[in-house]
Amino acid sequence: MHSILQRHKVPIMARSFSSIRPRPYSGKTYDQIKTLRNHVFPLYTHYYKEPFYPVEGEKEFIYDSQGKKYIDLIGGISCVNVGYSHPRLTRIYEEEAGRLMNISSHYIHQYQGNYAEKLCAELGNGLDTTFFFSSGSEANDFAVLLAKAYTKSNTVLALRNGYHGTAGHSYSLTNLLTWNSQLNRSVQLERLAWPNLYRSSHSTHEAMLKDAEEQLDSGSNGKVAGLWIEPIMGAGGIVPLPPHYIQGLHALVKRHGGLYISDEVQSGFCRVGRERWGFKWQQVKPDIVVMAKAIANGQPLSAVVTRKEIADSLDHPYFTTYAAGPLECRLAG
Ligand SMILES: Cc1ncc(COP(=O)(O)O)c(C=O)c1O
Numbered sequence: 001m002h003s004i005l006q007r008h009k010v011p012i013m014a015r016s017f018s019s020i021r022p023r024p025y026s027g028k029t030y031d032q033i034k035t036l037r038n039h040v041f042p043l044y045t046h047y048y049k050e051p052f053y054p055v056e057g058e059k060e061f062i063y064d065s066q067g068k069k070y071i072d073l074i075g076g077i078s079c080v081n082v083g084y085s086h087p088r089l090t091r092i093y094e095e096e097a098g099r100l101m102n103i104s105s106h107y108i109h110q111y112q113g114n115y116a117e118k119l120c121a122e123l124g125n126g127l128d129t130t131f132f133f134s135s136g137s138e139a140n141d142f143a144v145l146l147a148k149a150y151t152k153s154n155t156v157l158a159l160r161n162g163y164h165g166t167a168g169h170s171y172s173l174t175n176l177l178t179w180n181s182q183l184n185r186s187v188q189l190e191r192l193a194w195p196n197l198y199r200s201s202h203s204t205h206e207a208m209l210k211d212a213e214e215q216l217d218s219g220s221n222g223k224v225a226g227l228w229i230e231p232i233m234g235a236g237g238i239v240p241l242p243p244h245y246i247q248g249l250h251a252l253v254k255r256h257g258g259l260y261i262s263d264e265v266q267s268g269f270c271r272v273g274r275e276r277w278g279f280k281w282q283q284v285k286p287d288i289v290v291m292a293k294a295i296a297n298g299q300p301l302s303a304v305v306t307r308k309e310i311a312d313s314l315d316h317p318y319f320t321t322y323a324a325g326p327l328e329c330r331l332a333g
Contacts, residue, residue: 022056022063029053030065057084078234078266079298089297089331096327103326105132105319111329118333119305123277125285129311131304132324136265136292137165139302140228142318143288144169144187146306147226147259150313155220156187157212157227157253159194163235164228164263173228176236190219194233195245209248216256224258226288231278234266243282250284259287259310265302269294301328 028036030053046052054070056063060083062070075081082089103109116130133139148154156173158164164173172186192215193208203211216224227249233239250260267278268291275281279289287310292302300322 021058059083079293081294092330111326112324115329115333127305129308133302134300137167137170139290140164140170141168151225153223153225155224160191161236205245224256226259227253228261230263231267246282261288262286263290265292296331
């Protein structure tokens with residue numbers, strides 16, 4: 001992690017991390033916590049057979065309630081890019097807690113504009129307009145609305161095995177066995193093939209592109225709203241999608257008048273390495289970039305960044321209560 005941070009000139013303050021870890025833990029035990037969950041939906045899933053109850057983190061390490069130390073190899077769910085308890089972020093928390101813990105997004109503050117400007121400069125490619133939310137699902141939901149408004153089409157494209165969230169239209173885009181439900185289709189979705197680099201595929205990229213073209217010709221009236229791509233399929237198994245195939249899909253969606261949406265909720269913020277963003281690595285020019293998770297090191301902030309002409313296609317007021325408060329924007333910035 002340090003070498004990535006150094007490469008991207010992120011100041012590392014390793015020596016300021018507390019050296020006395022873990023702190024004494026006197027909270028509830030795992031069994032006590034379990035009994036407290038009677039009034040919580042049983043839909044929450046846990047990926048372990050034996051109880052794992054994390055209570056504290058520092059840098060890339062997590063401690064459980066027994067003080068046992070683990071290395072967190074995935075940083076939450078691709079969220080904690082600069083590690084746990086980072087001193088710079090902790091300081092921002094402390095400062096903002098003593099100022100405005102919550103301020104409605106109806107009011108302006110300097111950090112939102114500052115960060116939007118920084119983000120647009122980082123992304124380039126004419127992406128100059130940002131809308132903030134609190135989760136990746138909300139951001140994708142809004143991106144569907146935007147694509148529909150801009151193109152006047154109700155047909156969206158996503159890859160089989162893809163994950164784009166669980167709220168509103170984002171649930172419609174999600175196409176992965178574990179997360180599919182009978183309830184999650186609010187738009188017409190065409191499911192396109194995905195090449196799995198790690199398991200032999202029965203088809204070549206060219207054949208998959210041809211199949212996608214046929215599917216579009218038969219499944220839409222010739223117009224599509226947009227194509228959603230996770231440059232590296234996250235929930236679908238951390239599978240990078242070959243640039244060649246993605247470039248072919250990009251050209252296809254453009255021929256049908258649709259927008260290209262790079263869902264960088266997992267792949268953004270340097271998680272693809274040197275190119276920093278999945279779409280840069282895949283060498284495609286997105287119309288919309290959606291991001292969340294690592295944007296504020298796992299605090300609830302997400303963003304949709306697009307070009308002004310696309311943003312202008314929505315002209316009614318739109319807002320969510322918690323998005324882009326001073327705390328989250330400072331953490332992100
Ligand atoms: C690629 C991708 N898009 C969207 C989402 C949804 O984000 P959130 O869980 O913040 O709603 C996720 C979540 O894992 C994701 O991996």
